[in-house]
Amino acid sequence: MKPFDRHIGVAAALLKPSIDTDAIIPSREIKTVGKDGLAEGLFANWRYRDVAAREPDPDFVLNRPEQIGTTILLAGPNFGCGSSREHAAWALAEWGVRAVIAPSFGAIFFANCIRNGLLPVVLAEPEIKALADSVAPDPQVNKITLDLTRRELLGPGGVSYAITLGDEERGQLLSGxxxxxxxxxxxxxxxxxxxxxxxxxxxxxxx
Known part of the structure; x- marks a missing residue:
């Protein structure tokens, strides 16, 4: 997997609570046992007005022009709950997501993120909302920096939060x-x- 050391990226806010793995990638979109070809099905029920025709919904956050190149998700509590499918982490990684910041995660999804080079960051809900508000005016400019070596998250305006992650999980991500x-x-x-x-x-x- 790709090592995670320091990443600066465009962030998108999906603050709805309990976004489960079937929302991240619906079961019908899983047509392979491998890691490739899953990005097209990422958030398929939300990304497309017509799923079969793959007609994008312009109102969905990841389809907005200002969110081009999004690599960081700001999420609500219990992100990645539900089914244990590792495809959810695979789809996010193939799309280009490097980190998810949420108040809490589904336990199996959290572990799957670590195994696939995605950084899961646990942060209090008010702090995530503040980050989302500071990013929103111009996501392409107001980027977030995640420095796993220094265990630090830097938001727009110089706001700083600690990245709390176990030594074993941190070591896996740093080493790849x-x-x-x-x-x-x-x-x-x-x-x-x-x-x-x-x-x-x-x-x-x-x-």
Whole structure:
């Protein structure tokens, strides 16, 4: 996955509470078991006036001209609740989202964000509303900076908030290594040695 160190991005506000994974990507939009081809279905029920025809709804926040290039979502409480589908994180990442800032997250969605290089930032609801208000006049100018190395969120006008994230999750994002990649990196010698012995003991497995 792509490491997350410091990111400056355009932010969009989706402050509705309990946006679940079926709203993030409806089940009918999941036509693959892979990570590719999901961005088109992101928020499909909201992004399109006619889903089948893919006719954009100009009133939906991500379709507005001032939100071109949005990479940060300002969200309401319990973002990513509902189904455990990892496709929700995959769709956001493929769209270009690098971070979601919300008062709280669905637990499985939060973990899926970490595994896919998305930064989930927990921030109090009034502070998120203040960020949304400060970004709104010109999102292309009033960008948000997320510095994971310094554990700091910088909003327009110099406002600053701490990024609270566990050391393990922070380490995964900074390194760009999910648990499997980390295991492969840290235990490469042991894995190679096992495979050598296994080929001797069970040669038919490798034919």
């Amino acid at each position: 290594l999910d648990p499997i990649s980390k295991t492969l990196q840290e235990h490469a010698a042991q894995i190679d040695a096992f495979e050598v012995g296994d080929r001797v003991n069970l040669p038919w497995m490798y034919s």
